[in-house]
Amino acid sequence: MKVRDKRRHIPALVWLLSVIPIALVLSATGRYLEGALQGYFFRVLMLSGIAIIAAVSLNVVNGFTGQFSIGHAGFMLVGAYASAGITVFARPHLQLALDAAHVPASVQPPLGFGVALVAAALGAAVAGLVVGLPSLRLRGDYLAIATLGFGEAIRAIFVTIDAVGGASGLHNVPLDTNFVWVFLGVISVIVTARNLALSTHGRALFAIREDELAAQAVGVDTFRYKVLAFVIAAAWAGVAGALLAHLNQGVDPKDYGFMKSVEIVVMVVLGGLGSVTGAVIAAVALTWLPELLRPVQDYRMVLYSVLLILLMLLRPRGLFGRKEFSLGSLFTFRKEAAPPRPGKEAG
Amino acid sequence: MLGSIYALIALGYTMVYGVLRLINFAHGDVYMVGAYIGLYAAQYLHLQTGEGVLTPPALLLILLIAMAGAAALGFLIERVAYRPLRRAPRLTALITAIGVSMLLEYGGQIVFTTTPRAYPQLAMAEKSRALVLRGVRIDWVDIIILIVAAVLLITLQIIVHRTRPGKAMRAVSFDREAASLMGINTDTIIALTFIIGSAFAGAAGVLVGMRSQSIEPLMGLMAGIKAFVAAVVGGIGSIPGAALGGLVMGVSEEAVHAVYPQLTDAVVFGILILILVLRPRGLLGGPAMEKV
Amino acid sequence: MALIEIDRCTIAFGGLIALDAASMAVDRGEIVGLIGPNGAGKTTVFNLITGHCRPARARSATAEVEAEAEEQQHVTAAVRRRMRVHYGDVIFHGESIRSCQPHAIAAKGIARTFQNIRLFPELSVFDNVRAACHVHARSSVSSALLRTCGFYVEEHDINRNAVHLLHVFELGRFRDELARNLPYGEQRRLEIARALATRPKLLLLDEPAAGMNPHETHELMELVKRVRDDFEVTIFLIEHDMKVVMGICERVYVLDYGEVIAHGSPEVIRNDPKVVEAYLGED
Numbered sequence: 006m007k008v009r010d011k012r013r014h015i016p017a018l019v020w021l022l023s024v025i026p027i028a029l030v031l032s033a034t035g036r037y038l039e040g041a042l043q044g045y046f047f048r049v050l051m052l053s054g055i056a057i058i059a060a061v062s063l064n065v066v067n068g069f070t071g072q073f074s075i076g077h078a079g080f081m082l083v084g085a086y087a088s089a090g091i092t093v094f095a096r097p098h099l100q101l102a103l104d105a106a107h108v109p110a111s112v113q114p115p116l117g118f119g120v121a122l123v124a125a126a127l128g129a130a131v132a133g134l135v136v137g138l139p140s141l142r143l144r145g146d147y148l149a150i151a152t153l154g155f156g157e158a159i160r161a162i163f164v165t166i167d168a169v170g171g172a173s174g175l176h177n178v179p180l181d182t183n184f185v186w187v188f189l190g191v192i193s194v195i196v197t198a199r200n201l202a203l204s205t206h207g208r209a210l211f212a213i214r215e216d217e218l219a220a221q222a223v224g225v226d227t228f229r230y231k232v233l234a235f236v237i238a239a240a241w242a243g244v245a246g247a248l249l250a251h252l253n254q255g256v257d258p259k260d261y262g263f264m265k266s267v268e269i270v271v272m273v274v275l276g277g278l279g280s281v282t283g284a285v286i287a288a289v290a291l292t293w294l295p296e297l298l299r300p301v302q303d304y305r306m307v308l309y310s311v312l313l314i315l316l317m318l319l320r321p322r323g324l325f326g327r328k329e330f331s332l333g334s335l336f337t338f339r340k341e342a343a344p345p346r347p348g349k350e351a352g
Numbered sequence: 353m354l355g356s357i358y359a360l361i362a363l364g365y366t367m368v369y370g371v372l373r374l375i376n377f378a379h380g381d382v383y384m385v386g387a388y389i390g391l392y393a394a395q396y397l398h399l400q401t402g403e404g405v406l407t408p409p410a411l412l413l414i415l416l417i418a419m420a421g422a423a424a425l426g427f428l429i430e431r432v433a434y435r436p437l438r439r440a441p442r443l444t445a446l447i448t449a450i451g452v453s454m455l456l457e458y459g460g461q462i463v464f465t466t467t468p469r470a471y472p473q474l475a476m477a478e479k480s481r482a483l484v485l486r487g488v489r490i491d492w493v494d495i496i497i498l499i500v501a502a503v504l505l506i507t508l509q510i511i512v513h514r515t516r517p518g519k520a521m522r523a524v525s526f527d528r529e530a531a532s533l534m535g536i537n538t539d540t541i542i543a544l545t546f547i548i549g550s551a552f553a554g555a556a557g558v559l560v561g562m563r564s565q566s567i568e569p570l571m572g573l574m575a576g577i578k579a580f581v582a583a584v585v586g587g588i589g590s591i592p593g594a595a596l597g598g599l600v601m602g603v604s605e606e607a608v609h610a611v612y613p614q615l616t617d618a619v620v621f622g623i624l625i626l627i628l629v630l631r632p633r634g635l636l637g638g639p640a641m642e643k644v
Numbered sequence: 645m646a647l648i649e650i651d652r653c654t655i656a657f658g659g660l661i662a663l664d665a666a667s668m669a670v671d672r673g674e675i676v677g678l679i680g681p682n683g684a685g686k687t688t689v690f691n692l693i694t695g696h697c698r699p700a701r702a703r704s705a706t707a708e709v710e711a712e713a714e715e716q717q718h719v720t721a722a723v724r725r726r727m728r729v730h731y732g733d734v735i736f737h738g739e740s741i742r743s744c745q746p747h748a749i750a751a752k753g754i755a756r757t758f759q760n761i762r763l764f765p766e767l768s769v770f771d772n773v774r775a776a777c778h779v780h781a782r783s784s785v786s787s788a789l790l791r792t793c794g795f796y797v798e799e800h801d802i803n804r805n806a807v808h809l810l811h812v813f814e815l816g817r818f819r820d821e822l823a824r825n826l827p828y829g830e831q832r833r834l835e836i837a838r839a840l841a842t843r844p845k846l847l848l849l850d851e852p853a854a855g856m857n858p859h860e861t862h863e864l865m866e867l868v869k870r871v872r873d874d875f876e877v878t879i880f881l882i883e884h885d886m887k888v889v890m891g892i893c894e895r896v897y898v899l900d901y902g903e904v905i906a907h908g909s910p911e912v913i914r915n916d917p918k919v920v921e922a923y924l925g926e927d
Contacts, residue, residue: 139629150584154624161618197789204788205781212775215764224750224779224842267450274447306458313451321440
């Protein structure tokens with residue numbers, strides 16, 4: 006019997022060298038789209054991308070590993086504040102450092118934002134560790150409660166810190182988010198999720214989801230892997246939060262509460278727990294849905310909730326069910342070859 | 353006081369979790385609807401006197417109507433939204449619960465309008481006529497609340513421990529399949545659980561309305577979360593636990609509010625986390641182990 | 645030296661004593677059976693070995709103290725004081741594994757199957773086995789995320805091992821089938837195959853012949869012997885089916901109410917009056 010994975014693998018060097026031309030193409034596309042689309046559509050496009058990052062990352066915990074995390078927005082908030090901290094407070098210092106390193110002025114803003122994003126990911130990852138270590142010892146529903154509690158606690162704590170704006174949040178955050186960053190974020194989160202799933206580590210996560218006891222019996226350190234998945238997901242959530250903050254040009258703690266966590270969980274469940282394709286589609290659909298319902302402004306949220314209930318009743322397993330990754334991933338990759346187009350209808 | 357309100361609402365959470373292992377997010381909103389039912393009952397039945405005040409018998413009537421209405425709502429929700437999902441993955445049912453909660457909240461905003469409504473007061477409840485016990489002022493309202501809550505709690509204890517349906521409820525919460533094999537109609541029992549829990553929440557709604565003198569459609573949100581925390585603190589699935597949890601939460605919240613108003617929310621969740629880390633089953637909860 | 649030794653372990657759940665100062669040993673290369681009436685504590689022994697429960701403190705007495713206790717017909721305080729308190733222990737390969745976590749014990753080379761088959765239901769047969777190969781994987785998560793050469797090499801090895809195992813257990817044609825769709829006999833075989841993917845030195849089989857007809861049972865017996873010979877594992881198995889026990893076990897331990905009441909070759913224990921009494925009417 007032949008082994009399946011005998012394809013030619015593109016060496017990492019080729020990827021690296023193609024970064025520059027790709028970056029140029031992307032930023033050109035971005036500028037075109039920004040100009041061609043109305044500001045409103047463009048914004049929703051950005052929001053979809055951010056939603057995809059949040060949903061796919063949460064899918065790693067809830068879908069791959071089968072855990073109940075419903076406090077994801079808390080990590081987004083940490084990322085938002087961390088990145089904003091850099092771009093708002095540390096900007097002058099950063100500028101000095103970059104000048105000293107002879108970095109040309111045109112490259113500085115994106116580089117600065119890149120640093121901010123890294124800070125966001127790291128900060129959120131640390132938060133993920135702090136939350137995950139105690140919580141992941143708990144069984145099912147208790148874990149859900151714990152993550153919910155932590156998510157709200159994070160928000161409650163930030164609200165009391167006046168240095169970052171307290172209850173009204175941080176203002177004057179620069180508009181650093183653009184098509185390039187969001188696109189890169191979306192692509193990397195999808196690639197990360199896919200690479201994780203199609204690896205022995207991914208199988209360890211699936212094993213935990215299927216039967217934690219049996220997973221332990223075959224040598225999987227379940228606690229360590231749960232924490233790993235949790236921290237990775239948190240880091241990505243941080244990136245999503247940073248992108249959102251720099252799109253809204255501010256961090257408003259109210260945007261990152263339980264309702265936001267719920268939105269993301271809904272995307273993951275709707276798409277089908279464990280399916281990256283599903284998470285992407287659901288994220289886009291659920292970002293566009295409230296916008297499409299704008300004409301019926303007043304009844305918007307009511308319709309949204311009714312639709313939600315109906316969808317759960319009719320397809321409890323989500324749109325893509327628990328499609329096992331080895332087949333689904335091929336489709337995922339082909340579908341995502343084209344960047345998300347504007348005006349995508351509800352899935 | 354606040355604790356008894358939380359206790360009443362927490363009971364609903366804990367009971368539903370006990371039989372269904374479901375966290376009924378919509379419960380806080382049932383409480384809100386109960387409050388509004390009481391309001392409309394008072395208005396349309398002309399139970400208020402000229403100054404918008406109720407007499408005790410009128411209060412009783414309103415309570416009963418609100419409880420009945422809330423119970424009906426709870427029953428409806430269970431039937432339509434939760435029953436079909438009995439066998440679905442738990443996260444799905446959770447999302448549905450959230451959906452129902454949102455529906456009630458946003459629907460409420462449309463039907464009841466977002467402006468807060470004034471709530472009828474209890475005769476005798478004017479602040480000037482409060483009791484003064486050793487320098488601590490206790491409003492009549494709080495006393496009434498305490499009494500009502502106590503009566504309801506005692507009634508519940510009797511139902512759960514002394515009647516057959518109560519015994520059935522306990523059986524279902526232990527092992528649903530075994531209970532059905534023993535001839536217990538699980539659907540009926542689950543419906544009953546929702547009815548009782550929702551009725552209590554409705555009562556809580558009326559009482560809170562009376563106390564804070566105004567209600568609005570989003571009141572269920574925060575109260576629901578805090579009551580839920582109370583249920584967890586006391587041990588989710590345990591009825592006396594819900595009562596105890598409610599007390600703990602109410603007291604801590606009032607204490608913190610007096611000293612550090614900003615931190616009230618943080619403290620609420622801090623307590624939750626503390627309990628989950630140190631004693632996940634809650635103060636009175638049962639063991640949480642899995643059989644190999 | 646025995647491959648694995650259980651040294652006077654006591655396990656109690658609340659007031660119920662599941663194991664009462666039980667001692668057993670299995671030597672390398674043996675096939676040893678564990679039998680006893682239902683509730684005797686057999687699965688508890690397995691759970692003890694795999695780290696799902698920890699042995700409690702117990703009192704043990706030397707022979708003279710025991711004699712004294714019998715003389716006085718009950719254990720006085722004085723006698724009790726002279727009884728030693730010790731923790732039971734589980735020694736594998738000369739190393740105490742009493743306080744190890746289940747996954748660490750699996751990594752050390754002890755694999756098991758479960759009484760109620762515990763496969764990964766929504767994963768394919770292939771992935772079930774590959775998941776068990778993970779324990780010996782050395783590549784890091786970052787190498788998986790970045791798809792380094794090392795990662796591909798290891799994936800290739802894992803795939804090769806898994807394919808080989810499926811072939812040996814004749815599960816090749818079910819390779820992409822979901823584990824939960826497999827017929828019962830194949831599921832049992834898959835569980836054993838998966839256990840072997842962890843390259844164990846000791847394999848614990850919990851009622852492998854449960855629910856099988858005589859033909860399947862015979863095939864299973866052949867399979868177990870082949871596994872022991874070809875994979876060089878030591879086998880410790882729980883069984884109710886006496887044909888299996890008599891047929892392939894070289895030694896047998898008999899458990900009743902948590903105590904080892906008899907131990908020896910199948911013929912010896914079959915005629916042991918205590919064993920017959922314990923089973924009274926069963927089998």
